Amino acid sequence: PHEPVTVVGLGRMGQALAGAFLKAGHPTTVWNRTASKADQLVAEGALLAPTVGDALKAGSLAIICVTDYEAMRELLGASDVDLAGTMLVNLTSGDSAQARETAHWAEQRGARYLDGAIMAVPPAIGTSEAVILHSGSRSDFETHRSTLDALGTLTYLGADHGLASLYDVAGLAMMWSILNAWLQGTAMLRTAGVDAATYAPFAQQIAAGVATWLPGYAEQIDNGSFPAEVSALETDARAMAHLIEESEAVGVNAELPRLLKAMADRSIAAGHGGEQYPVLIEEFSKPRND
Numbered sequence: 001p002h003e004p005v006t007v008v009g010l011g012r013m014g015q016a017l018a019g020a021f022l023k024a025g026h027p028t029t030v031w032n033r034t035a036s037k038a039d040q041l042v043a044e045g046a047l048l049a050p051t052v053g054d055a056l057k058a059g060s061l062a063i064i065c066v067t068d069y070e071a072m073r074e075l076l077g078a079s080d081v082d083l084a085g086t087m088l089v090n091l092t093s094g095d096s097a098q099a100r101e102t103a104h105w106a107e108q109r110g111a112r113y114l115d116g117a118i119m120a121v122p123p124a125i126g127t128s129e130a131v132i133l134h135s136g137s138r139s140d141f142e143t144h145r146s147t148l149d150a151l152g153t154l155t156y157l158g159a160d161h162g163l164a165s166l167y168d169v170a171g172l173a174m175m176w177s178i179l180n181a182w183l184q185g186t187a188m189l190r191t192a193g194v195d196a197a198t199y200a201p202f203a204q205q206i207a208a209g210v211a212t213w214l215p216g217y218a219e220q221i222d223n224g225s226f227p228a229e230v231s232a233l234e235t236d237a238r239a240m241a242h243l244i245e246e247s248e249a250v251g252v253n254a255e256l257p258r259l260l261k262a263m264a265d266r267s268i269a270a271g272h273g274g275e276q277y278p279v280l281i282e283e284f285s286k287p288r289n290d
């Protein structure tokens with residue numbers, strides 16, 4: 001038997017989530033502030049609840065996916081909404097502090113609360129491409145895992161409710177860093193008549209190659225010891241100078257290369273020039289606001 005589920009919030013993402021539950025055969029109750037966004041789902045077999053409170057009572061699992069945590073709290077905090085006994089899975093994006101606060105807030109109102117973060121676009125929901133992260137009680141996750149499986153590839157990260165949001169933003173840092181590095185190179189090569197499509201497969205290979213270094217470098221970070229097995233940071237810094245000079249010489253933006261070198265230079269000034277690149281974790285691990 002398929003667990004009955006509720007989806008609250010039928011924006012682009014919420015509609016995809018509800019659609020995936022329906023497709024997997026779950027009795028699905030939906031609610032949205034603007035009711036017309038439920039029309040398509042109702043045509044596909046979803047039940048539209050008259051109020052958000054009714055929606056929460058309909059399923060044994062309620063997915064919330066609205067704009068932000070503020071909207072979520074406003075909606076579920078209304079005086080006529082009773083959260084006692086509900087199992088909430090909040091897939092709204094936010095930061096880790098909001099996730100922890102909201103977990104506390106929901107638990108004080110008698111709800112069970114799992115946080116989650118979606119690292120996928122709506123069309124990927126319901127396929128293995130959709131990476132969905134969860135944090136909170138492991139037993140709640142395990143109880144509802146087979147239902148949540150309908151949404152994508154799930155990863156349980158731990159009991160700290162903030163973890164899903166932290167992994168989410170860490171993933172964004174990775175994504176934008178790769179894209180920016182690629183755009184830097186593309187801008188440089190275009191000045192020599194090399195188009196983006198020609199460089200892209202080469203860049204892809206480099207990104208994939210560098211990615212294989214991560215586990216070994218992570219060991220250095222976890223051990224707090226950075227022997228320069230393949231290269232010293234001062235060698236990298238000299239190559240960074242070339243990257244800046246070349247960017248300037250061909251007339252493209254050199255901001256990103258300068259930032260990379262500034263970080264390496266600070267680490268070298270602190271005495272780490274003879275160590276390996278991941279020693280820069282020390283620069284990344286403290287605030288700097290200028």
Ligand code: NDP
Nearest residue numbers: 009010011012013014033034066067071092093118120121
């Ligand atoms: P949309 O803008 O399409 O939808 C927003 C939803 O939030 C609507 O259902 C809207 O209701 C509802 N909402 C906003 N404020 C309130 C409120 N005060 N009370 C009740 N309902 C409210 O956004 P998405 O669906 O794209 O995104 C939803 C969440 O999913 C976000 O946190 C987003 O970061 C996350 N996400 C989205 C991705 C994407 O690619 N779209 C990817 C990964 C995560 P109404 O229809 O009435 O306006």
